Amino acid sequence: MAPTMAVAAVKRKEEEELRKRNQELEKELRESREREEQTKKELRKIWQRLRVAEEAEERLCSQLGELEAESVNQARAYNAHIVSLLDQLSKASSSVVVNNHRSSAPISIL
Template sequence: MAVTKQQVVVAAAGGGEALKKRNEELERDLRESQEREEQMRTELRRAWERLRIAEDAEERLCFQLGELEAEAVDQARSYHARIASLMDQLARAQQLLHQASAPTPRS
């Protein structure tokens, strides 16, 4: 069975249509892929910005926490010194009361 020139042209035309259709599908897939890639880049940029903001906030919070800790240590030292002073005053007052209530020797 011999293949005619017309059959070859028809087969080639059909194959060409299939290639054209496949090419269009590949181009569509490529566009969709490029759109997804751009969306991912945009998402990545947003995430990166959120991370930068979070890191800045963390740094500020750490600085504030350090200041608060230093202030707390100063207050604790001040309170300790005040308590020690009050205890000394109380001890002196108790000593004076004890001396005042002690019987005095009569001559």
């Protein structure tokens, strides 16, 4: 009977080792699932921040487009104002030349 007891002791030892290994594997599995869940939470947060950033980018692009259109309108108005001032200056200059020409003409006495 001694050999049977030795075999039984070896089996118990193997079973105990298998139980310990099984417990270790279950612990690793739980930890892995916890890490996976934590990673999913972080991914959701990052995804949300990305959505917010994309929406902000869209708003900024829209605002930039509006500002560009406004600046083009202002530049056109400014250009029109400059053209108007140049026209006035040209007319005033012509008037001065005509007046100078008239005042420098010899006066004839009959």
